[in-house]
Amino acid sequence: MTKWDKLLIIFVVIASLFGIFLVKYSAFNSGTKYVVIEVNGDEYKRISFGSNMVGKTIDINTKFGYNKIEIGDERVRVIEADCPDKLDVKQGWISSPGEVIVCLPNRLVIKIVAEDENDKEYDYLSH
Amino acid sequence: MNRIKKVIFLSLLVSLGLALSIIESSIPVPFIAPGAKLGLSNIMILSTLVVFGFKEAFAVAVIKSITFALATGSFSGLFYSLSGAVLSVIVMYIIYTYFNSFFSLIGISIFGAIAHNFAQISVASIMLENIMIFSYLPVMSLVSLFTGYFVGLSSKLVCQNLNRTYVKVFK
Numbered sequence: 001m002t003k004w005d006k007l008l009i010i011f012v013v014i015a016s017l018f019g020i021f022l023v024k025y026s027a028f029n030s031g032t033k034y035v036v037i038e039v040n041g042d043e044y045k046r047i048s049f050g051s052n053m054v055g056k057t058i059d060i061n062t063k064f065g066y067n068k069i070e071i072g073d074e075r076v077r078v079i080e081a082d083c084p085d086k087l088d089v090k091q092g093w094i095s096s097p098g099e100v101i102v103c104l105p106n107r108l109v110i111k112i113v114a115e116d117e118n119d120k121e122y123d124y125l126s127h
Numbered sequence: 128m129n130r131i132k133k134v135i136f137l138s139l140l141v142s143l144g145l146a147l148s149i150i151e152s153s154i155p156v157p158f159i160a161p162g163a164k165l166g167l168s169n170i171m172i173l174s175t176l177v178v179f180g181f182k183e184a185f186a187v188a189v190i191k192s193i194t195f196a197l198a199t200g201s202f203s204g205l206f207y208s209l210s211g212a213v214l215s216v217i218v219m220y221i222i223y224t225y226f227n228s229f230f231s232l233i234g235i236s237i238f239g240a241i242a243h244n245f246a247q248i249s250v251a252s253i254m255l256e257n258i259m260i261f262s263y264l265p266v267m268s269l270v271s272l273f274t275g276y277f278v279g280l281s282s283k284l285v286c287q288n289l290n291r292t293y294v295k296v297f298k
Contacts, residue, residue, distance in 0.1 A: 004226075005234040012241065012272055019265030041256035084201065100259050102251070105203050109257050 023098060033097055033112055035076045040064060040107040049074050065106030076110060078103070132296060137175070137183055144171035144191040149198060163270045166240055166278055168195075172216060173236055173282040178289050181220045188212040206254075207247045214246035215239040232286070233279030240271035240278070 035047040039062050047053070053071045057079065060067045067088065068080035075095035078088040083105040091101050097114035147167040154165070168191055176184035192212045196205040219239040222230055230238070244267040252260040 001233055002229065002231050004229040005231055005237075008230065008234050008237060009272060009276075012237065012268055016265040016269040016272075020269075023262040023265065038255070038257065041254075098259065098262060100257070100262070102255070102260060104207075104251065104255075107255065109255050109260075111257070111259060 033114055036111050036113050038109040067103060067106055067108055137187060140171050140175050141187050141190050144168035145194050148195050166274050169239060169278050170282045170285060174285045174289055176219055176223060177286045178293055185216050188216045207250055210246040210250045211243035215243040218242035232283045233276055236279030237272060237275035240275035241268050244268060244271055
């Protein structure tokens with residue numbers, strides 16, 4: 001363990017904490033929120049939140065696999081999946097814009113977007 | 128004769144790395160971040176890099192990724208693990224050759240772990256055409272600090288023993 005190792009560890013800790021903070025921060029300036037479901041890079045469905053949607057479940061059946069998602073009060077989660085590791089189910093609820101649930105085996109991305117997302121997406125290139 | 132010995136030695140290292148990967152995939156990782164792994168097979172790759180050299184470490188890393196896909200049958204993950212393995216070996220080689228006086232094996236292994244994560248996240252964002260996946264990189268690099276530290280520590284110990292064996296077998 002040299003001096004440079006310690007410097008590297010300190011640098012990575014600071015950079016990652018800064019990155020996490022940046023992601024959280026840019027995730028908070030929200031307008032109207034949507035859930036966008038993408039399969040294999042293409043938009044599959046777009047759902048807006050509302051009190052009539054709470055507790056509703058949606059089946060996503062594509063040639064890549066099967067997932068079932070549940071809409072909650074301003075949040076969303078995956079409750080069933082046929083992928084082997086079920087990481088998307090274990091991740092639980094996501095609620096703020098910018099958060100994503102990814103299911104790689106089924107090529108599924110569920111993300112929450114705010115209305116003004118167009119110029120926001122490039123914020124992530126800076127870190 | 129020496130060449131056969133080397134091939135046998137390297138294939139032993141590959142099978143050790145493969146065994147470590149398979150054992151590791153059945154250990155649940157007690158971290159918040161889903162998708163985080165311990166990266167135990169990096170111990171073997173890093174030791175090969177130190178004891179043999181870049182070409183051999185590259186071969187071990189690539190063959191280990193392919194045989195892991197064959198052993199577990201998860202070919203959807205092959206592309207991710209292959210890209211991670213290739214980039215991490217290249218980064219570790221550069222750091223090991225040119226910055227050897229600055230970083231110990233712990234630092235090199237942390238570099239390798241971060242490069243592995245970076246390659247995997249890049250491939251994921253290209254395949255899913257979604258740059259938002261990069262928001263996951265800070266969490267992963269924070270986790271890879273801990274795993275990289277212990278991988279570096281254990282490969283230091285492995286290298287000490289391996290260097291002794293290497294002299295016995297090849298000299």
